[in-house]
Amino acid sequence: xxxxxxxxDKLVAGYLFPEINxxxxxxxxxxxxxxxYRLGIGNTTEPIPxxxxxxxxxxxxxxxxxETYTGYGDELGEKPLRESIAQIYRERGVILxxxxxxxxxxxxxxxxxxxxxxxxxxxxxxQDPTYPVYVDTNVIAGxxxxxxxxxxxxxxxxxxxxxxxxxxxxxxxxxxxxxxxxCSPNNPxxxxxxxxxxxxxxxxxxxxxxxxxxxxxYSAFIRDPQYPHSIYELENARACAIEINSFSKxxxxxxxxxxxxxxxxxxxxxxxxxxxxxxxxxxxxTTFFNGASIIAQKGGxxxxxxxxxxxxxxxxxxxxxxxxxxxxxxxxxxxxxxxGTNAPYLWVKTPxxxxxxxxxxxxxxxxxxxxxxxxxxxxxxxxxxRFSAFGHREDILEAVESIEKNLKL
Amino acid sequence: xxxxxxxxDKLVAGYLFPEINxxxxxxxxxxxxxxxYRLGIGNTTEPIPxxxxxxxxxxxxxxxxxETYTGYGDELGEKPLRESIAQIYRERGVILxxxxxxxxxxxxxxxxxxxxxxxxxxxxxxQDPTYPVYVDTNVIAGxxxxxxxxxxxxxxxxxxxxxxxxxxxxxxxxxxxxxxxxCSPNNPxxxxxxxxxxxxxxxxxxxxxxxxxxxxxYSAFIRDPQYPHSIYELENARACAIEINSFSKxxxxxxxxxxxxxxxxxxxxxxxxxxxxxxxxxxxxTTFFNGASIIAQKGGxxxxxxxxxxxxxxxxxxxxxxxxxxxxxxxxxxxxxxxGTNAPYLWVKTPxxxxxxxxxxxxxxxxxxxxxxxxxxxxxxxxxxRFSAFGHREDILEAVESIEKNLKL
Numbered sequence: 137x138x139x140x141x142x143x144x145d146k147l148v149a150g151y152l153f154p155e156i157n158x159x160x161x162x163x164x165x166x167x168x169x170x171x172x173y174r175l176g177i178g179n180t181t182e183p184i185p186x187x188x189x190x191x192x193x194x195x196x197x198x199x200x201x202x203e204t205y206t207g208y209g210d211e212l213g214e215k216p217l218r219e220s221i222a223q224i225y226r227e228r229g230v231i232l233x234x235x236x237x238x239x240x241x242x243x244x245x246x247x248x249x250x251x252x253x254x255x256x257x258x259x260x261x262x263q264d265p266t267y268p269v270y271v272d273t274n275v276i277a278g279x280x281x282x283x284x285x286x287x288x289x290x291x292x293x294x295x296x297x298x299x300x301x302x303x304x305x306x307x308x309x310x311x312x313x314x315x316x317x318x319c320s321p322n323n324p325x326x327x328x329x330x331x332x333x334x335x336x337x338x339x340x341x342x343x344x345x346x347x348x349x350x351x352x353x354y355s356a357f358i359r360d361p362q363y364p365h366s367i368y369e370l371e372n373a374r375a376c377a378i379e380i381n382s383f384s385k386x387x388x389x390x391x392x393x394x395x396x397x398x399x400x401x402x403x404x405x406x407x408x409x410x411x412x413x414x415x416x417x418x419x420x421x422t423t424f425f426n427g428a429s430i431i432a433q434k435g436g437x438x439x440x441x442x443x444x445x446x447x448x449x450x451x452x453x454x455x456x457x458x459x460x461x462x463x464x465x466x467x468x469x470x471x472x473x474x475x476g477t478n479a480p481y482l483w484v485k486t487p488x489x490x491x492x493x494x495x496x497x498x499x500x501x502x503x504x505x506x507x508x509x510x511x512x513x514x515x516x517x518x519x520x521x522r523f524s525a526f527g528h529r530e531d532i533l534e535a536v537e538s539i540e541k542n543l544k545l
Numbered sequence: 546x547x548x549x550x551x552x553x554d555k556l557v558a559g560y561l562f563p564e565i566n567x568x569x570x571x572x573x574x575x576x577x578x579x580x581x582y583r584l585g586i587g588n589t590t591e592p593i594p595x596x597x598x599x600x601x602x603x604x605x606x607x608x609x610x611x612e613t614y615t616g617y618g619d620e621l622g623e624k625p626l627r628e629s630i631a632q633i634y635r636e637r638g639v640i641l642x643x644x645x646x647x648x649x650x651x652x653x654x655x656x657x658x659x660x661x662x663x664x665x666x667x668x669x670x671x672q673d674p675t676y677p678v679y680v681d682t683n684v685i686a687g688x689x690x691x692x693x694x695x696x697x698x699x700x701x702x703x704x705x706x707x708x709x710x711x712x713x714x715x716x717x718x719x720x721x722x723x724x725x726x727x728c729s730p731n732n733p734x735x736x737x738x739x740x741x742x743x744x745x746x747x748x749x750x751x752x753x754x755x756x757x758x759x760x761x762x763y764s765a766f767i768r769d770p771q772y773p774h775s776i777y778e779l780e781n782a783r784a785c786a787i788e789i790n791s792f793s794k795x796x797x798x799x800x801x802x803x804x805x806x807x808x809x810x811x812x813x814x815x816x817x818x819x820x821x822x823x824x825x826x827x828x829x830x831t832t833f834f835n836g837a838s839i840i841a842q843k844g845g846x847x848x849x850x851x852x853x854x855x856x857x858x859x860x861x862x863x864x865x866x867x868x869x870x871x872x873x874x875x876x877x878x879x880x881x882x883x884x885g886t887n888a889p890y891l892w893v894k895t896p897x898x899x900x901x902x903x904x905x906x907x908x909x910x911x912x913x914x915x916x917x918x919x920x921x922x923x924x925x926x927x928x929x930x931r932f933s934a935f936g937h938r939e940d941i942l943e944a945v946e947s948i949e950k951n952l953k954l
Contacts, residue, residue: 137815182614196840199601253550255551276828346546
């Protein structure tokens with residue numbers, strides 16, 4: 137009798153986005169004429185820049201002719217792309233070998249799959265609030281206990297509480313954990329880790345022989361030179377950190393699918409087992425994966441040329457300007473706004489002591505703006521909502537105008 | 546202290562293809578002038594047909610303009626593509642609902658990941674010889690014991706011995722198993738399951754409340770109307786079978802990456818839990834995956850139009866003609882050749898009682914042809930080698946000429 141993976145039963149039903157959709161649908165039915173402003177989801181809206189489009193076109197064209205057609209590529213990523221990625225790191229003083237860089241079909245699959253090279257009895261820690269994939273994939277793998285409804289937490293996971301007081305980047309936990317998920321610039325809070333904050337985590341990881349899974353998917357939005365783009369800019373990170381990144385936000389590749397993961401061969405895990413995590417991830421990828429689309433990869437190479445990078449920077453600037461518009465507007469309304477500089481997300485305190493969901497309803501009903509209730513990202517997200525700065529400029533401008541005009545505070 | 550997944554240690558080191566590469570390299574160094582004919586790997590060589598190229602080009606072009614740009618797609622697959630896939634099944638009398646079809650970045654990832662929706666204590670069965678991914682992914686997940694060197698098998702897996710006597714499609718096992726992996730047309734043997742053979746497996750699965758993972762990645766090569774393309778053409782398969790398929794071989798998408806999996810909502814697992822496997826796979830895909838590349842998906846839609854399908858059929862015909870050329874030639878040499886009709890692989894008995902590896906060496910040294918030793922696919926592959934029919938026609942013709950002229954039998 138085939139039995140299903142029992143750990144799926146522990147998952148709280150995919151509550152957040154279906155619930156948002158349900159409420160938005162109800163609103164749309166009630167007010168069929170009103171335009172909705174969707175600032176809930178972190179999805180790119182602007183077209184892919186010209187030089188990258190040319191790279192994608194060339195890739196398609198190559199597949200049309202016998203002389204240039206290629207079948208299966210390298211499961212770990214085409215060499216020119218890995219070389220371009222290595223070059224980006226080199227400019228930041230980080231030297232990586234090509235077989236430490238693994239190209240993938242995006243950050244999310246890598247974030248989900250990376251836990252599978254670790255034993256089930258590792259104890260994990262996540263920032264709270266957090267991107268749900270860190271948590272859910274460990275629940276499904278069986279690395280946690282059940283869901284504790286009173287605390288809105290899974291048993292067995294350590295939640296690092298991110299608050300106003302710690303600039304939404306909690307310090308390392310006081311207890312022992314083996315694997316720590318960090319995201320900077322952060323989804324959902326927009327907080328960006330300082331060198332000191334990351335340094336503290338690296339010290340913790342070295343002391344505990346723990347590993348940091350560093351999600352740098354939003355690093356392209358960092359403009360302030362004080363913030364590291366990669367954890368490897370910090371000393372000793374190569375001994376304890378895996379880094380995951382993406383072309384989604386750099387180049388508008390959310391639908392094209394391309395990302396990468398760095399697993400240093402210098403990673404120290406267990407006692408003295410150096411290089412093994414790299415070997416296991418390689419084995420994982422060659423067994424469960426067949427490489428990112430060759431078209432996406434050639435587009436990725438184009439995105440990392442000088443011209444491509446200039447175009448990508450303009451794309452990020454566009455969303456950052458959106459963030460800035462939202463931030464100024466909400467602040468004019470007297471709201472407390474965090475993030476939104478060096479990050480495409482704004483983390484907004486609900487007025488008074490109203491809940492995330494109540495403020496979500498208020499924004500929807502009074503100003504037709506859809507956001508994401510902070511509590512959906514973890515218990516410490518209660519009392520906040522997340523604004524996403526992805527959107528067409530005119531929609532952003534209309535949305536903030538609607539908030540300024542219609543939201544009753 | 547972060548600990549690694551201990552099950553990786555059970556894996557026999559990625560032995561087969563690295564070993565082939567090592568021997569081929571040594572040969573190339575020894576005879577630097579000699580042209581090598583690589584009939585080892587099942588990799589497409591012919592360009593993607595024109596109407597599908599136009600679909601891919603249109604997809605890239607859509608991403609270049611604000612009006613047509615799209616970001617994240619549906620993690621389960623774009624609706625037009627799922628509709629086109631449903632239509633293909635409908636023509637074979639198989640009615641599927643759209644939410645039973647899950648689009649992916651290829652058959653291999655789905656084959657690897659599908660086991661993760663099942664509990665770890667399920668007992669699995671594989672055909673022997675077999676595509677190694679079925680075995681390795683279950684080893685890594687911890688669903689098996691260690692590798693038994695004497696038997697060349699993993700403990701805890703049931704190997705269904707495919708031999709000349711059973712037309713290389715073994716009957717269901719005499720013992721109880723929970724999950725059975727079947728591949729037809731088969732990799733590596735080129736055997737194609739008859740309706741009766743599949744029917745026997747369905748009866749077994751219903752009796753044992755087992756699930757069949759049916760790998761149909763080579764179904765586009767079936768020309769003989771007696772053979773089912775999909776297991777769902779058989780009665781009751783919807784109650785016990787998951788089917789995985791791919792655009793790799795249909796449309797030359799090995800590098801483009803596109804496939805799909807069908808998880809019927811009517812699947813009966815455990816006692817009376819109907820629909821749950823579908824729900825779990827949906828949850829798995831939305832948590833660990835972010836959809837196949839939108840470019841590949843629009844190419845897939847083009848491949849399933851009338852024009853696209855005619856072009857794809859010609860592509861498959863080309864490789865089938867290659868297979869036929871190889872088959873005739875090897876038979877003229879007096880070798881026993883199986884498969885190679887309705888399938889792109891030929892399963893060739895080694896002459897006399899020489900081993901897979903010895904015949905590999907003989908073919909390489911005497912005729913400069915690289916094949917895959919059958920023993921690499923499982924213990925019952927000993928005494929066979931696999932020829933792949935993927936290749937340019939002129940290379941195939943030269944390869945068989947070299948065998949006919951130079952191989953000493």
